Amino acid sequence: MKRMGAWIKDPQKAEVSFRVFAYDKPEVNLVVQLTDQVILFPMTEERPHVYTATVTGLGLDLLYKYRLANDKDFPDPYSHFQPFGVHGFSQVVNHQTYTWHDQNWPGRDLEEMVIYELHVGTFTSEGTFRAAAAKLDYLLELGVNTLELMPLAQTPGRWNWGYDGVFLFSVNHNYGNPDDLKYLIDQCHQKGLAVLLDVVYNHLGPEGNYLPEFGPYFTYKHETPWGAAVNYDDAFCEFTRQMVLDNVTHWIENYHFDGLRLDAVHAILDDSEPHILQEISQTVKKLAAQQGRRLVVIAETDENNVKLINPIDQGGYGIDAQWMDDFHHCIHTVLTGESDGYYLDYGRIKDFEKVFKNYLYTGEYSRFLKKNRGTDASTNPGKQFVVATQNHDQVGNRAQGERLSQLVEFPYLKAAAGLVLISPYLPLIFMGEEYAEKNPFLFFTDFTDPDLKDAVVKGRQKEFQRFSWGEAPNPQDPATFYRSKLTPRTDWEAQNKFMFAFYRDLLALRRTHPVLRVLDKFNLEVKVQEELRLITVRRWRENRELIALFNLGQGNQPLPYPGTHLLNSEWPVYGGSVVGESQILTPGNLIILERG
């Protein structure tokens, strides 16, 4: 399919070309907004339902919309920038003007990744790309090496998590402009940080989604939590499919992203062959090969289905890695005792023996879903799974947006971090977690459509009916957004500093110790003593063996193994009062030993 959207054909001649899919319209016009006038350009129907036009001599960064037959003007589904928000004009972006400095960036191998999930709007008080770029040295100090930016597609209003995006190709103007984003990524690469982007291909936001005006981008063949499904397999699906594959290429080529995190792929419904997820993974592999880059695709899913991550010649989709919610849920329920909603299926400390090596649900019956759940992942390598104690969903989709730091006591909070970082999986840290941030991460929106404002408030209440969490703050209240911002480091309290030191040292150990550097779940054994609530994780490689002991009980326990103490979560540097090689595991205590 030919190039869609708007692009600069010849910068010298100021030639800008446009191509758009507009289904079953008697005519389509291009509307260009100049400073003092609006000019209408009739578009040519190049083939059925596809219209083109070229504009010369009016400048490059044109503001434009498409006028469909009904005389209404709509922004471009392929818009690269919406400087006035979701309802305003699209702006042509010249991707040749930014001068990159990341020629020496070698990329990042999947297995090395320590991911830091970041929402640009709340990561800094300014909430911009430029402000985020100024905090990168802090992340280097912490020891993460990969950023994952929550979605950047244009959203309605002044703030949003990002999952209500409606222009897949546009850079959210609340955070800056396209060059600001390029600057952030360029800075990351120069400092050795990879950058992943969270992209949403399972639905579009409820406000400013003009795709249905242009054509059948949605289908009622499948049901999703957001209503009609994105059309990947019904009539005219070629346009949706191409849009998504173009979008994958767009972020990687124009913005130098090192990979993508695909949001909720279980809601990307496609009965055709090949599945769009397979085409996405193939597109990224092809780009990596063509450009000699290391690129990854990571899928968010709650389905425990190895089909996503298995090779294509084994019937898989060839995605590099996926989120593993089971690991989170085990930690969360064992530490908090919660059993609301989907937490019903968890809560047994014994489950750690399995979940360090496989999904917890590999075909067993789920009481929450009332059906069997999952497939066997015992032979898939550890680097195919991303685990976390917290992430934007698990925190933000609680009524009060509490982080784990508000739910469990400090020693156990450190143990939780240890379970993730000692695991043979890819760790993900949700911004703020690394210093036990106490501010919540709430669900906030800024819809402008009056009906929607009302619906989102009611919807949120309904969402929490199955949990016993009380009433949620109003997502539309500006205070809900501002309360969710991270605390500046200058305002940190002692506990914040202890936690930061603990994460920093654990990450350093993970990076430097030969047993932990490799994500090997096969030379690994977990034993759980249920009565004592003691978890023992043994990992070994060649002649070296490492033991991590987690006392999740309420009392002291004698240390059952001798060895060199590499780390004790109760050392004073981490806020505890234990000195040296203690032979006691205090409540919540994690001790990491090297044997032999």
Place this chain on the structure above:
Amino acid sequence: MKRMGAWIKDPQKAEVSFRVFAYDKPEVNLVVQLTDQVILFPMTEERPHVYTATVTGLGLDLLYKYRLANDKDFPDPYSHFQPFGVHGFSQVVNHQTYTWHDQNWPGRDLEEMVIYELHVGTFTSEGTFRAAAAKLDYLLELGVNTLELMPLAQTPGRWNWGYDGVFLFSVNHNYGNPDDLKYLIDQCHQKGLAVLLDVVYNHLGPEGNYLPEFGPYFTYKHETPWGAAVNYDDAFCEFTRQMVLDNVTHWIENYHFDGLRLDAVHAILDDSEPHILQEISQTVKKLAAQQGRRLVVIAETDENNVKLINPIDQGGYGIDAQWMDDFHHCIHTVLTGESDGYYLDYGRIKDFEKVFKNYLYTGEYSRFLKKNRGTDASTNPGKQFVVATQNHDQVGNRAQGERLSQLVEFPYLKAAAGLVLISPYLPLIFMGEEYAEKNPFLFFTDFTDPDLKDAVVKGRQKEFQRFSWGEAPNPQDPATFYRSKLTPRTDWEAQNKFMFAFYRDLLALRRTHPVLRVLDKFNLEVKVQEELRLITVRRWRENRELIALFNLGQGNQPLPYPGTHLLNSEWPVYGGSVVGESQILTPGNLIILERG
């Protein structure tokens, strides 16, 4: 899961056991209808939503229903017999009473199969299993070796194609009782005929479907042509899944079927892992291994997706073979010139070059579907594809139910048969086709629900709006059923006899010739001369080569190759006037040569 339905626990003690899934009912009772009284047995809730009871000393062939909490009585979803139709009592069936005589039946290999599709109700004037059994010698004379019975599950009213079945385990009482069916299959096996059963797991009929009273057997997660989808992947799907797998076992074990034809698997929607289709194929493979039988599973699909038939370790579902509609559509459109509805995508004689070796649509754009269609099947063996010039759908889903014999002239009708029987695929013959039956096969129903009667008539009219076929006969009119019955052989005209001889001889050639015996699509080449409308099919094996020439043009053509004439469709025995080894291909003529 424990055994569901009703079964004889101990025939000596007249102990009959019952188990039923009844979701969220305060209580469930078993209602037993004796000659002079009704007895109510309270059932025990064995585990949540599963109820059992055992009845002793009242006989074995009990008539029963289940009384659900709302005080209404419903037949058993697992009923093996509905002697009074879909709304009446279920009857317990004793599967130990019939004495089988098929101990020496060796089964049939997939690759050998020549399938004869048969609707029991219209195959004979009586329309019963016993009457069908009396016609088996005729089928042996023809030379088919495998029967495929259109669905037998109980349907509403006195007649039905079978696709409105509502009790998956029951033997349609319009055709006889369970022992009559066993007799038919036993006779087949003793005469060397395999028997396949068409089973419908994608929907249930609209009248007498009481499954929703019992529990969530349906889900709105997916859309199907029949409304809500059968629940294979939503809450409580274990009960539906088990019912279907039990049903597979039921027909193979209790009735000795040699395999199943799965109706419209593209409407069996399952996002869970493993897909229910994979579980079906695994269940049948397991039964075959346990019992030392040859069993096959064939899927009807319009999706051209090799996933169905690929091995499980390559990400497939492991089904043995599938229908290939593309082959039918090529023949039908080239011979009739029709281009209504889905025939829009066909009609090019050149397509035979591809469709003898692969699907026609292997990813190309379908103008009818407005999207790309199909996967590549070039490496799948020929025995994985069932082809036909006619079948119940392609004939019966025309407004006037015309067979191909009413649409094309006799010489071309013979050529059509030749295209199927010379192909490297599994041939399927739709009953009556073998003697150019002129009676239609119409869509007939006998719904008793007044609203439904009306709806089915209107629905049928709507179905045909996209075709230019005029108004269809009323499906509810008894004459529509009676007009669809086959002509008794005693009433055959000359042309019927010529056609029968032609099929008989072609089948014999296919069975005996070493090149044709093997379904080898790799040692095969098809050349089409478009101007002349001449199709040349070359097949070879070791030192032997066979050429089939089809003149689909309007004029005579010189025979382009020398060779021994094995068959000429215009020999007098087939109704033509050509004698011996003619060097001319007359219009519609098929000549099969052996070279060298």
